[in-house]
Amino acid sequence: MANSSSTAFIGIGVMGEAILTSVLRTVDPQHVRVADGRVEYARERAAAHGVRAAASNTEAVDGAAVVLLAVKPKDIGAVAEEIAPAITPGAVVVSVAAGISTAFLESRLPAGTPVVRVMPNTPATIGAGVSVLSAGTHATPAHLDQISTLLEGTGAVYRVDEPYQDAVTAISGSGPAYVFYLIDALAEAGVLGGLSRDLARDLAVRTVAGAGAMAQQTGEHPVVLRERVSSPAGTTVAALRELDERGVRAAVIAAAETVRTRSIEMGRELDS
Structure with a gap:
């Protein structure tokens, strides 16, 4: 069973860290785990934010209620397949990768996993960004509410049907x-x-x-x-x-x- 207050971050680049900073305004740092391909970098950023650094992606997501994927689009498929066996039933998987559909992730995660696609932008790093959410097949309005609350510290949060996410990328994303x-x-x-x-x-x-x-x-x-x-x-x-x-x-x-x-x-x- 997922810990209702735990969050895992896979990838701590510019956008991942911006969202992490936002999340820490409402979530206990002890309930946040981070992982990154650059292990020492992940430890450094975890120490800076008072959160826990996981030794691997699978360790990071174990028991997490929310799993946020902030890796490059070319890597996200492999990461999804890697963490799939460790995803706890009921966990919500959030992707901030441009161009990656919820269906793409759903096909690589356990059946029924709720997936939310988000297009943020870089002013999120100063709390003045725009994040636009779309629900996957198994994500409910309650899941969108959950992720909206998680992202509210990054700036404005909107919702669109997924087919419009490419247009969102063109306007607020880029x-x-x-x-x-x-x-x-x-x-x-x-x-x-x-x-x-x-x-x-x-x-x-x-x-x-x-x-x-x-x-x-x-x-x-x-x-x-x-x-x-x-x-x-x-x-x-x-x-x-x-x-x-x-x-x-x-x-x-x-x-x-x-x-x-x-x-x-x-x-x-x-x-x-």
């Missing part, structure tokens, strides 16, 4: 990289205009953060907010026209569509 790209471009423009690199970077970072916060807090459509900044025949209108003429909007949509397509392909490649 989205921070698009924003960092924009910040870098804005900062470079500031340097070109004669600003110091430090000032240009700070202006770019704070502008993007402030605009995002404003869009979230007001709830107004981005078009409305954009128009309020765009005086007739003014500088901002001229800049937006330049962006349109250079196809920036179309490029962003195309980039996101490329991610969605690649996420689908990854799942198919591993399934074959």
